[in-house]
Amino acid sequence: MSKPSIPQGTRDFSPQEVRKRQYIFDTLRQIFELCGFQPLETPAMENLTTLTGKYGEEGDRLIFKVLNNGLHEKKDGDKEKLAAEWDKMLSKPYSSPIVTERALRYDLTIPFARYVVMHQNDLAFPFRRYQMQPVWRADRPQKGRYREFWQCDADVVGSTSLINEAELLYIYQAAFKKLQVPVTIKINSRKLLAALAELCGMPEKMMDITIALDKLDKIGWIGVAKELQERGISDDGIWQIEKVINVKGTNAEKLVAFADMMQHSESGMAGINELSKTLEYYREIVSADKEMISGIAIDISLARGLNYYTGVIVEVVCAHPDVKMGSIGGGGRYDDLTGLFGLKGLSGVGVSFGIDRIYDVMDELKVFPAQLTTGSTALIINFGGENEIYALHILQHLRNAGIAVEIYPDVAKFDKQMKYANKRGFAYVLLPGDEEREKNMISIKDFNTGEQKMQSVEMCIKLLSVSK
């Protein structure tokens, strides 16, 4: 028998990991629900036709396709077709519906759009939904990149109000505050990027400028300038861009400076207005709370992908100096997502949380609540016979008081039971022996201090209630 293993790029989550991940999910869910976002779940498998052609050629390559069942039970004629289709699949990027009609979800965005279109007559718009589910991609696995990973998205569709953008900023800030992860939220508008291209006198070069600027963090201005040149931006254009990205100051100061530079660009003024209004709404939502306002910074080099977004865009990075990690969240305004499935003109705005990276950051910052580690607070040692029965009564008393506690089920040697307690990492061990049973009390051993003390069951409940 070969040693069992799991597919490359997938993970088992141990009890500790599940609890910590659950803590993140629960925290986000609470905030989403508080803000009127509604949960949605879609199936792991979608029709392959729902997914193909939505993620570009590279994306299509990474979709996990599910083989149709019962192939060998087909009729001879069908088998001939299956063989021919297989031949075609081996020769080019193509998927035959008689070979594979289903595929695993590649993201949560397309299933969401598909859902909205299917249920457009039942839904109340604006529709705010959140969704936290795994997605699958046949990417080459590497550190921090998995073939099964979780996405967590919150979107509002059917409203163009910038209150939505402001509410999503609030959700980000509230969530990361609750999770104890210090963050900077970069904010920009795709309209300013368009205006930048206009400033260079090359509106058709917006994508080139965006792609180059996106690398500012990584390669610095010299590198970006070189790439801009290679992409055919004139020297004057590059100089215009440099002036804009060199604008420093508060968000308000930046907006004033941009307005000065872009006063002749319709797109630029629309972008400035959009950012200014979003930040104003946000300020009102948080009642000008300084802690909630600080950490939101206009960054004109922020690009966020290429074809998707049309208005405000945001990106979240961890602001802790010791943490080296890319973005842990991002999103923005898009138009016409549901147009892909025939429902035109539904504007939307959304953000996503990078669950795996947030987990890693929280682990590094040690901000997960301690009790997530063990689960149960205490182990009750099983001395057998009458003491076993007494132990079961103690067990029930504690559980009725809401204290998570286990009994060692077998009457094993004391050492073996203590070894188990140690390996599991319990804070306390309870020892219901003869004396304890006769006195109707219980001895508690504190695993940190090594101290042991006989107490009433009521005192024991009090002690464990505090420490859980």
Next chain:
Amino acid sequence: MSKPSIPQGTRDFSPQEVRKRQYIFDTLRQIFELCGFQPLETPAMENLTTLTGKYGEEGDRLIFKVLNNGLHEKKDGDKEKLAAEWDKMLSKPYSSPIVTERALRYDLTIPFARYVVMHQNDLAFPFRRYQMQPVWRADRPQKGRYREFWQCDADVVGSTSLINEAELLYIYQAAFKKLQVPVTIKINSRKLLAALAELCGMPEKMMDITIALDKLDKIGWIGVAKELQERGISDDGIWQIEKVINVKGTNAEKLVAFADMMQHSESGMAGINELSKTLEYYREIVSADKEMISGIAIDISLARGLNYYTGVIVEVVCAHPDVKMGSIGGGGRYDDLTGLFGLKGLSGVGVSFGIDRIYDVMDELKVFPAQLTTGSTALIINFGGENEIYALHILQHLRNAGIAVEIYPDVAKFDKQMKYANKRGFAYVLLPGDEEREKNMISIKDFNTGEQKMQSVEMCIKLLSVSK
């Protein structure tokens, strides 16, 4: 563009459905954690070799296999092999690893066994785990049977103590009490079924007797007797079986009667002892609480599948007279599950919850908490201008008090906003107009009574806190 749809046998879960399902999952999670069970999550995809050969021929047919990626990018020699393997797959039940090396999880049991074997050196035994994840089967979809459905399992491996059986009974009772689903838990031992075959003088016929008896609920004794005859049980044997299944009374009375009938069967006496000890432990755990004890009934016709279980077996059915539904949970003791992956002699016992059926029963009994329906408690109407800003302040006040509330993001016509509120089913609508803003108050419209009243924000918080 064709109308979007989802694969047959899969489901989208609407906000209301997700919340209700989440309520079930959260309730179960709480009880598992209270009882020291630890969460585990395994990947959706397993290596195909991990799954095949574990579920019988019929099971293997129903496994969803995932196509390997990058087929058309292979070298010519590999493509020839791929074509040959495909040919083989079309001619017989066979899966080539170069065509499909991964498959979707078929249940949670095999992945659990695989996990335990992989982590045997790190785990503290006895290992108690719970797992709540979807599984996939290419079954023919029909009412109540899906191709993607959720399983929820709790198991203890590495302990033979019957305290485990008793704890799992407690988990069932505590869970269904919390979920407000009245249940009967049938309990039996596979050893008694073996003894029944011995009573007939045909120990080798245990499976035949089990299969026939399993149908008692459906076809009655006459039907069972007929099937027993067809399966080669002698008339005397059938009469012996009839005597045993006709034993009525309390659990204690049944055990006495069985002991009398099976006194010469080692297996029978072991089964009786097992049931008696399990019920005794359970009685101690629940401190002889009558409500918790009632509803657990020994049922010697309970069979629970064929090859898997070796000791105590249980099955849960809804006890409400109006609910017609098969079992909503079941489980039992098994030996050597991990033997499949090379780790011998690890006894285990587990139960599972039928999430989809429990959901249906709870819906029918109307026992889901009412607030799961809408999510947010109130909608704040957006009158625009200064009133919009005032509305944002109200919004924040309420959220800070933990009240889930939404603002209509756009300055739309009043009728449109009220129509939205109605469709979403809010209990209250808040109306921050000129007068309210000037007086620093808020009008609340109760959607049930139609009443509208202007109040202080503090009073509004009090009112909504009670009703949420």
